[in-house]
Amino acid sequence: MPKTTGQKQTTLRFYTETIEVSRLSAHAFFEAGDEKYKGQRFFWQNKEKTLTLVGLGHAHTISNNLADNRYADINSKWKELCNASVKEQVDVSPILFGGFAFDPKNTITSEWDNFPSAFFVVATFQLVIQQDRTFVSIHYITNEEESADIFERLRVERDALIHTAQVKELQTHSKPALVKREDRLKEQYLHAVEDVTKRIREDEVNKVVIARSLKLMFDQDFSPATAIYHAAMEQPESYLFGLENGDQMFFGATPERLVKVENSKAQSAGLAGSVKRGKNSVEDKALGEALLADPKNLGEHKYVVDMIRKVFAQYCKELKVPARPKLMKIRDIQHLYTPIEGHLKKDSSLFALVQALHPTPALGGEPRQEAISIIRESEQMNRGYYAAPIGWINTEGDGEFAVGIRSALIENEYAYLYAGGGIVAESSSMEEFEETRVKFRPMLRTLGGNMND
Numbered sequence: 001m002p003k004t005t006g007q008k009q010t011t012l013r014f015y016t017e018t019i020e021v022s023r024l025s026a027h028a029f030f031e032a033g034d035e036k037y038k039g040q041r042f043f044w045q046n047k048e049k050t051l052t053l054v055g056l057g058h059a060h061t062i063s064n065n066l067a068d069n070r071y072a073d074i075n076s077k078w079k080e081l082c083n084a085s086v087k088e089q090v091d092v093s094p095i096l097f098g099g100f101a102f103d104p105k106n107t108i109t110s111e112w113d114n115f116p117s118a119f120f121v122v123a124t125f126q127l128v129i130q131q132d133r134t135f136v137s138i139h140y141i142t143n144e145e146e147s148a149d150i151f152e153r154l155r156v157e158r159d160a161l162i163h164t165a166q167v168k169e170l171q172t173h174s175k176p177a178l179v180k181r182e183d184r185l186k187e188q189y190l191h192a193v194e195d196v197t198k199r200i201r202e203d204e205v206n207k208v209v210i211a212r213s214l215k216l217m218f219d220q221d222f223s224p225a226t227a228i229y230h231a232a233m234e235q236p237e238s239y240l241f242g243l244e245n246g247d248q249m250f251f252g253a254t255p256e257r258l259v260k261v262e263n264s265k266a267q268s269a270g271l272a273g274s275v276k277r278g279k280n281s282v283e284d285k286a287l288g289e290a291l292l293a294d295p296k297n298l299g300e301h302k303y304v305v306d307m308i309r310k311v312f313a314q315y316c317k318e319l320k321v322p323a324r325p326k327l328m329k330i331r332d333i334q335h336l337y338t339p340i341e342g343h344l345k346k347d348s349s350l351f352a353l354v355q356a357l358h359p360t361p362a363l364g365g366e367p368r369q370e371a372i373s374i375i376r377e378s379e380q381m382n383r384g385y386y387a388a389p390i391g392w393i394n395t396e397g398d399g400e401f402a403v404g405i406r407s408a409l410i411e412n413e414y415a416y417l418y419a420g421g422g423i424v425a426e427s428s429s430m431e432e433f434e435e436t437r438v439k440f441r442p443m444l445r446t447l448g449g450n451m452n453d
């Protein structure tokens with residue numbers, strides 16, 4: 001894409017080079033970036049563990065603070081960058097990784113102030129582990145003439161990072177000790193749930209998801225590599241993600257897919273309705289069966305499936321939507337789950353689906369706009385990237401976004417955790433509070449928070 005800056009005629013160019021390496025721990029590769037790339041890394045692993053991505057350094061960032069046009073803006077800038085690609089033999093597609101704020105119109109000052117409404121990066125060094133093969137790519141994006149020197153320097157650095165990762169592979173990760181825990185705006189939360197329940201009973205809206213937050217303080221800085229490592233150990237059945245932004249990292253172990261696109265096949269899922277796991281298999285089964293038949297939880301779930309079905313009907317053909325939900329059982333909790341799939345229509349795309357789907361009534365509510373306004377006014381906090389799309393897209397337009405729940409923002413010796421639940425007419429504030437306690441567990445266990453509460 002030719003561009004004019006000042007008097008100088010410059011052209012954006014996107015150079016890539018990929019090598020295959022024998023085997024490398026993704027966690028160790030992330031940690032190898034501690035010295036030089038802290039604050040500029042990402043981590044992703046899908047639920048099935050068939051794809052792992054790590055990015056070190058920013059070859060390029062694409063971000064915006066738009067409220068209305070943020071998805072299309074990222075999409076068009078990514079396409080522009082893809083068009084600037086100087087293709088040699090591209091065996092691994094460059095990846096754009098990032099996320100969106102839950103509600104760009106929320107203006108409450110918070111721990112999220114440095115996160116733009118949309119924030120995406122192309123890594124300088126990109127690790128991809130797929131089908132038991134491990135690739136490391138160098139990305140070099142410039143307006144200047146290609147510099148063989150710079151590329152050679154990047155190769156030397158890549159080899160050093162790989163070496164450091166091999167050395168670090170068996171390193172243990174001890175956690176700092178928790179020294180303080182604060183339930184933020186707890187009264188506000190309980191009041192919001194009661195108020196929203198009343199408004200739903202009065203037919204103002206059908207469903208609204210209300211969330212709350214915890215703040216933890218540790219005796220030392222919590223290292224991002226340690227946090228991701230422990231999340232992986234504690235939550236093997238979930239997506240794992242981490243997105244650094246300076247001194248902060250948003251990370252989590254979420255079970256919820258927003259949307260995946262692969263060769264025009266689009267997949268989403270309704271995930272809403274929750275109960276804890278049982279203490280033994282008999283109790284666990286009984287809880288699961290009760291959940292499958294519980295009108296309150298089936299109601300929460302149905303709003304989500306109906307909305308995703310509607311979006312898919314618009315953007316896809318050949319829809320597959322099961323008639324009733326199944327159970328998704330993860331370590332601390334069981335959910336009602338309905339997978340939904342379709343075939344993308346010609347003019348639709350991953351970002352178009354992300355935009356149309358976010359937030360589903362699993363995180364926002366029904367109707368959407370009313371629910372978002374109620375969330376903004378009654379939670380009185382800023383969700384930041386919690387409950388919002390986080391994921392990746394490649395140069396072919398394939399990619400996947402998860403919903404950033406069961407998540408935390410860590411910043412030096414602090415961690416901010418978030419959890420919420422779908423409020424419907426049958427909700428009670430104490431039961432919803434309990435549900436959020438269960439949903440905090442994955443991150444509390446990962447970070448070493450007090451589990452007795």
Ligand SMILES: C=C(O[C@@H]1C=C(C(=O)O)C=C[C@H]1O)C(=O)O
Nearest residue numbers: 272273274362405419420421422
């Ligand atoms: C909002 C959260 O979870 C969502 C709400 C659920 C519910 O209310 O039953 C279940 C799964 C998620 O879609 C969260 O984990 O913070």
Ligand SMILES: [Mg+2]
Nearest residue numbers: 273274421422
């Ligand atoms: Mg619920």
